[in-house]
Amino acid sequence: MATFTSFKTRNSIVKRCISDDQTRLRLKYNPYYLPFDRQVGSHVWLDGKELIMLSSNDYLGLSDHPKVIEAGKKALEEWGSGTTGSRFANGSRYFHEKLESDLASFLGKEACHVSVAGYISCMSSIESFARKGDLIIVDRNVHSSLWAGIANTGARLERFGHNNIESLKEVLGQESPEITKMLVVEGVFSMEGHIANLPDYLTVIQNQNCFIVVDDAHGFGVLGKQGRGTVDYFGVTDQVDVIAGSMSKSMASTGGFVAGSTEIIEYLRTHSKQTVFSAALSPCQTACAQAALDVIKEEPEHLQHLWDNTRYYHKLLLDLGLDIWESKTPATPIVLGKIESAYYFWKKLMQKGVFTNIIPPPAVSPNKILIRTAISARHSKEDLEKIGEAMKFAAKGL
Numbered sequence: 001m002a003t004f005t006s007f008k009t010r011n012s013i014v015k016r017c018i019s020d021d022q023t024r025l026r027l028k029y030n031p032y033y034l035p036f037d038r039q040v041g042s043h044v045w046l047d048g049k050e051l052i053m054l055s056s057n058d059y060l061g062l063s064d065h066p067k068v069i070e071a072g073k074k075a076l077e078e079w080g081s082g083t084t085g086s087r088f089a090n091g092s093r094y095f096h097e098k099l100e101s102d103l104a105s106f107l108g109k110e111a112c113h114v115s116v117a118g119y120i121s122c123m124s125s126i127e128s129f130a131r132k133g134d135l136i137i138v139d140r141n142v143h144s145s146l147w148a149g150i151a152n153t154g155a156r157l158e159r160f161g162h163n164n165i166e167s168l169k170e171v172l173g174q175e176s177p178e179i180t181k182m183l184v185v186e187g188v189f190s191m192e193g194h195i196a197n198l199p200d201y202l203t204v205i206q207n208q209n210c211f212i213v214v215d216d217a218h219g220f221g222v223l224g225k226q227g228r229g230t231v232d233y234f235g236v237t238d239q240v241d242v243i244a245g246s247m248s249k250s251m252a253s254t255g256g257f258v259a260g261s262t263e264i265i266e267y268l269r270t271h272s273k274q275t276v277f278s279a280a281l282s283p284c285q286t287a288c289a290q291a292a293l294d295v296i297k298e299e300p301e302h303l304q305h306l307w308d309n310t311r312y313y314h315k316l317l318l319d320l321g322l323d324i325w326e327s328k329t330p331a332t333p334i335v336l337g338k339i340e341s342a343y344y345f346w347k348k349l350m351q352k353g354v355f356t357n358i359i360p361p362p363a364v365s366p367n368k369i370l371i372r373t374a375i376s377a378r379h380s381k382e383d384l385e386k387i388g389e390a391m392k393f394a395a396k397g398l
């Protein structure tokens with residue numbers, strides 16, 4: 001007679017899930033997956049309590065811009081809710097191509113391909129191009145989506161120190177210049193707010209047979225002329241092969257993009273598994289991204305406001321003696337080093353009505369446990385004053 005095994009212990013993977021310490025701790029302290037009841041601009045409500053959102057990536061504050069909302073509604077009415085297939089098969093629509101063409105020219109590239117998530121685009125910006133036998137050289141602090149792409153290539157991997165040109169030189173010194181290489185960096189690092197020193201990298205990598213990928217999820221909309229991104233900010237657009245990014249941040253939608261020469265993007269459309277085997281971006285999200293891109297080009301005041309707010313906010317934190325890891329951009333960490341301090345700080349901010357995120361390892365190294373904050377053009381003067389009071393209150397007890 002077959003013996004009955006308890007549903008909860010019937011195999012090792014179920015047991016692993018039940019006994020996982022990281023999940024137990026997450027559920028105990030519960031600072032994640034908090035479901036807001038309501039949202040208006042840069043404010044959210046949790047169990048009825050109003051909070052200033054200080055960790056959204058809506059840098060330009062366009063997620064409730066009237067033109068963005070109107071475009072989303074119209075697309076939903078005209079096209080329905082989904083695309084019901086991959087771009088490769090039945091999911092391509094004229095509006096995808098319009099957005100791609102506009103994004104490509106905004107970025108100074110010939111072509112662009114959009115997909116359902118920044119994660120997917122960034123992953124495929126590596127996975128589609130590198131293969132076994134190649135060498136990928138990567139800044140050790142890059143985003144999870146890039147690591148996911150790297151892992152699927154079978155290429156050899158060398159990490160170099162975060163934003164450390166000497167470390168990159170050391171890696172290159174061990175390799176022959178002829179080997180097929182790919183350099184992977186973020187334009188603006190999502191946790192640190194650091195800007196990658198692209199001109200130095202490009203000098204070092206010259207004549208090294210190297211394809212260059214920049215994930216500019218946090219530089220797009222923020223740096224460069226009109227917010228064209230980090231590559232434009234440094235004037236090196238022609239020297240970077242691929243600019244990947246997200247439309248869930250400054251573009252106030254969801255989705256991602258990869259931009260490059262026509263040949264590179266057509267190669268991606270042939271070889272990217274994320275493109276060939278995954279449904280196309282929805283009409284509504286494409287329309288919202290398109291409207292946000294148009295607003296970015298037509299209304300420079302959002303970018304101006306973002307930088308005014310960023311300068312004010314950085315000064316406020318530095319005056320309180322807080323460690324912002326030399327962030328130079330609206331993505332602003334507050335490094336606290338220990339999980340207990342981060343949790344304390346986070347709770348104090350919550351008490352004062354400011355919502356942020358605790359970032360533990362492995363997203364950052366253990367000595368850099370931090371509170372991730374991000375300033376938006378949507379924060380009002382009154383928001384900034386309240387954020388200042390909350391920071392003072394939280395910093396006092398450290």
Ligand SMILES: Cc1ncc(COP(=O)(O)O)c(C=O)c1O
Binds near residue numbers: 118246247256
């Ligand atoms: C640097 C970086 N790349 C890619 C992504 C993925 O973007 P998305 O959230 O649109 O999937 C993120 C999102 O956090 C990011 O920070």
